[in-house]
Amino acid sequence: MVDVQDLARYPFLEEAQDYVRNESGTLDLILRSELGKSLLEHASRRVRDTLAQKNPEECGVYGRDAKEDIFTYVLARMLVSCINDRMLIERLSQFEARRAYSWFVREDRERMVRIAERVGIDLERPTLPVVAYVGLIGPLNDERWRLVNRRVENGHVSLLPEEMQELVEERIRAIIRERLPLIVPEEVCRILRPYTDEIAAALQQRALDEFGEVDESSFPPCIATLIKAVTAGTNxxxxxxxxxxxxxxNIGLSTTQIVEVFQRAPDFDLSMTMYQVEHISGRAGTEYTAPSCATMRTHGLCVRRDEACEKVSHPLSYYKWKKKQNLYTVRKSSR
Structure with missing residues (x-):
């Protein structure tokens, strides 16, 4: 893998990073040039495509050629790093991993083996150490990936050849995710502000499209219990x-609405609560996503699990699923 086309297909590889460093010259000059503006437009579209959850295979090249495509990958990572939103970073990691994997599965066997080796997976040996396997399957919800459903011998998990290939995508996603957010100088983030503002607006609109009007009856048991505790005056x-x-x-409540939820807490302090809510909501620059079900369990906050809890791995996923079920029930009863 030595040509520019290969590096555009697998821009997370070290060779691609070296290529950018050798070709880019001074970053500040690139960003302020006409070419830089064009590349930023393509990079911004690349990020917005991740939010829209477009099929990477249908998005084509970001730029005029493979060389520009590599640069837009680098700039896209800078854009999401300046915004520093966890959900956005996860979406970009998943999008780029699917994009690379779509090329990977079209390679001949020899090249597939070589690419897989570069991300730490040996396709010639269909097993993985338990620790490595568990680290990869965390985001995968399919029951077949659960360790209890796998054959384990001598500390290694046995896998089918096609399953090893599937895990290459997950390993690529993990590599991209581990390297984000980048440390981007504040001055550079200021230059990128017109593009990050546009992406942030798209991110907010995406949240509205995903969650719609707030429906308390669709809250997962853990969140409903926390609200009940606050309402009852529990710290x-x-x-x-x-x-x-x-x-x-994450589901669209304003800062004021969230503060109102905490007003009944015994230790309620308006200024402190406003500060905490604004900080978590992204006023300080980093917008946080609600913890996953696994994290909630770790901290003893996973309570009153119901049947729907078994279908999801995140409270936000529960909320979206339950809202769809409630809407279906309403529509069915109105017929």
């Missing part, structure tokens, strides 16, 4: 306050 632990605030922000 929540810090992680409980964080989880509740992040969840309510």
């Amino acid at each position: 929540l632990p810090h992680v409980g306050r964080f989880a509740l605030t992040a969840f309510l922000h």
Whole structure:
């Protein structure tokens, strides 16, 4: 893998990073040039495509050629790093991993083996160490990936050849995710502000499209319990306050509406609560996403699990699923 076309297909590889460093010259000059503006437009579209969850195979090249495509990957990572939103970073990691994987599965066997080796997976040996396997399957919800459903011998998990290939995509996603957010100088983020503002607006609109009007009857049991505790005048632990605030922000409640939820807490302090809510909501620059179900369990906040809890791995996923079920029930009863 030595040509520019290969580096555009797998821009997370070290060779691609070296190529950019050798070709780019001074970053500030690139960003302020006409070419830089064009590349930023393509990079911004690349990020917005991740939010729209477009099929990477249908998005084509970002730029006029493979060389520009590599640069837009670098700039896209800078854009999401300046915004520093966890959900956006996850979406970009997934999008870029799917994009690379779509090329990977079209390679001949020899090249597939070589590419897989570069991300730490040996396709010639269909097993993985338990620790490596568990680290990869965390985001995968399919029951077949659960360790209890796998054959384990001598500390290694046995896998079918096609399953090894599937895990290459997950390993690529993990590599991209581990390297984000980048440390981007504040001055550079200021230059990128017109583009990051546009992406942030798209991110907010995406949240509205995904969650719609707030429906308390669709809240997962853990969140409903936290709200009930606050309403009853119970002091929540810090992680409980964080989880509740992040969840309510993620589904579209304003800062004022979230503060109102905490007003009945015995230790309610308006200025402190406003500060905490604004911080979690992204006023300080980093917008937080509600903790996953696994994190909620770790902190003892996963309570009153119901049948729907078994279908999801995140409180926000529960909320979206339950809203769809409630809407279906309403429509069916109105017929």
